[in-house]
Amino acid sequence: MPDYDEPEETGSTLPRRQLGRYLKEAREATGLTVERAAALMEWNKSTLSRLERGVTEKVRVRDVAALCENYGLDEEKTDAAKQLAEQAPARSWWRSYSDVIAAKFNTYVGLEAGAAELAIFQPLIVPGILQTAEYAGILDRQYFPKDSDAELKRRIALRMQRQHGVTRQRHPVQLSVVLHETVLRTVVGGPRVMVAQLRHIADLSTRENVRVRVLPFRAGFPTGIVVSQFIIMTFPKDSRGKPVEPTIVFAESFTGDVYLEGSEDVRRCHQTFRTLLAATLDDRPSRDLIREIAREHDSER
Incomplete structure (x- = not known):
């Protein structure tokens, strides 16, 4: 971390x-x-x-x-x-999914690609940057039922391209992810898809720039409240030691996305991430649990 x-x-x-x-x-x-x-x-x-x-x-x-x-x-x-x-x-900028900016500028993807560090909390679903093509395809076919096969393939290809930032040799993004155990046990596309997805996450977590921690059911609610998914994006610094972009928090929901830039909002999200991280399993036990749950899915095939 x-x-x-x-x-x-x-x-x-x-x-x-x-x-x-x-x-x-x-x-x-x-x-x-x-x-x-x-x-x-x-x-x-x-x-x-x-x-x-x-x-x-x-x-x-x-x-x-x-x-x-x-x-x-x-x-x-x-x-x-x-x-x-x-x-x-405004320091907090709200846009709905239907806003023209989403289609024309792909705001989040552009920011993610420029980030030096990503800290992700996800309580329900595998983050896009960790998804396999099959897992992503199942979700996109449900969320975009009117898309043609060609359009769906382009969506999936974009998702896969985003992972290059994690796996590239030169200056890969530093990725810290907290996944609730629910993410690992919620079945998307059937046991075969889940086995491949969880093994993919476990394999990525062995990289030096990637840390994946599991928040187990037994951890309860470390913050005392239910916390929705959020991503903290920290950007590289220029030659003068100043960040090329201010730290941004991105939170996605069914009704729209919110981008937070205010120092107090960002500070609170950092603190919340630390609190959640402190309640997770360590690196190796997290990886072991991910592989164990993959075996459980495999036994159901």
Whole structure:
């Protein structure tokens, strides 16, 4: 389990950063420099630079629309950028699953890919970053019943690609996961699927950058309340020792997702994760239990 620094407040917030990244990618795709793109808007270079870094306090939708036109973006992409510009720069940013940002920018996946450390608590289901293709496929076929086979394959491929951040040789993400025992015993797709899934988790947990701990039934409620799933994303630091992004907590639910950036929210989630972690089995006993439950599923085949 990595040691976490106290969360640090920064000037930018999630919608602003998402917009800035998107506009920067669009500009670079056209081959325009910051200087040239700013000149087309009759701006100073610093004005566009601040917008791309997500530190502009006020963003005008008409300016974003003009940039999109300069970059040759189509109507759909322009509308998505304009909706980002309209988002209030709050420290806690709520979006529903149907929000255009989910479809156009895949917010969580982009943040996960840039994180240096992930701390995940999951009480019900195997986290996406640990799922096998079969386990993921069973869930996606149920959640996206109207998707074609090709669309489902793309969803699964994305899930598998996310795991590359854990298994890559250079600077793999440091992953700490607390799984409730319920995750291991809830059957998805039948015993055969569960056997492969649990053995996959156990194998990944042998990597130096991965720690998977099991919160057993007998641990009760270590925090005194029911805790929903959450993920703490900590980002690498730049050459000046400053994080490239503030620490973000992501919590998913049936009605929507919430992203928390406020220092007090992040601190509380760190503390909750530590409390849960302290109630888990140690690394080796956790791995042993995962393999034991896999054998139990195997005996039911």
